Amino acid sequence: MSATPYIFDASTLDFDQSVIQNSFHKPVLVDFWADWCAPCKALMPLLAKVAEEYRGELLLAKVNCDLEPDVVARFGIRSLPTVVLFKDGQPVDGFAGAQPESAIRAMLAPHVQTPPAEEVAPLETAQALFSEGRIGEAEALLAQLFAEEAEPAPAALILYARCLAERGALDDAQRTLDAVKGDEHKSALAAARAQLTFLRQAADLPEVAELKTRLAQNADDDEALYQLAVQQLARQLHEPALEALLKLFMRNRGYADGLAHKTLLQVFDLLGNDHSLVTGYRRKLYQAIY
Known part of the structure; x- marks a missing residue:
């Protein structure tokens, strides 16, 4: 059946x-x-x-x-x-x-009525646009949704904050995240906060080219390796960032009071437990620890 x-x-x-x-x-x-x-x-x-x-x-x-x-x-x-x-x-x-x-x-075709098109919720459309990198379109759709709803859904607020963060409106993104109430969307909120953290950090760091030059001159420059990983995370280059963070953790797990380990966990929150990169690098981190 x-x-x-x-x-x-x-x-x-x-x-x-x-x-x-x-x-x-x-x-x-x-x-x-x-x-x-x-x-x-x-x-x-x-x-x-x-x-x-x-x-x-x-x-x-x-x-x-x-x-x-x-x-x-x-x-x-x-x-x-x-x-x-x-x-x-x-x-x-x-x-x-x-x-x-x-x-x-x-x-x-001549005998069966075509079913009506399934309506796609505005939030689902905005999520799809965001995933495709069409951040501006996702933000505009969410702004329109907020104008029509007295109480925006937490998931919509979180996605809107991520759109704001991507275009550099970090303070507005923070205020939007602070408006999210309840624990129902805890993991999505953690991911958005992690993204915002990486973007804030990257704004105060040297440019990628400078960091790569430093590493070319001294491959053991822990600070340059960590800062490069943060810059990569800000640009959503997750795999090279995870590789750099794991490399730093394995050779100097005490760097900046365990910062590499803490940042790896933040990236796991950002990507979500079901992401293939998280599955692979969580296993590698476990092997490195034990």
């Missing part, structure tokens, strides 16, 4: 109800298949994908021909896979044999 209510098994006992009667409300696509039929198994996921994308405007019934010979005989099924579309109690279209997705959609 499928996890979606739009896809179900049909049998001799319930075929009239689940297919014929249902087809007076929504078109029902019936997939006649068998376990030994390789083309059937290739077709199944395509049919399921199409049915799910119609989001209830199309139902998909699956008939196992080995278990339901009476249904097979009733509709004269002679080859597998066979797919029949029922509408208003009658078969109206279909095909035999495996078909590409484009052909399935073309067959359904």
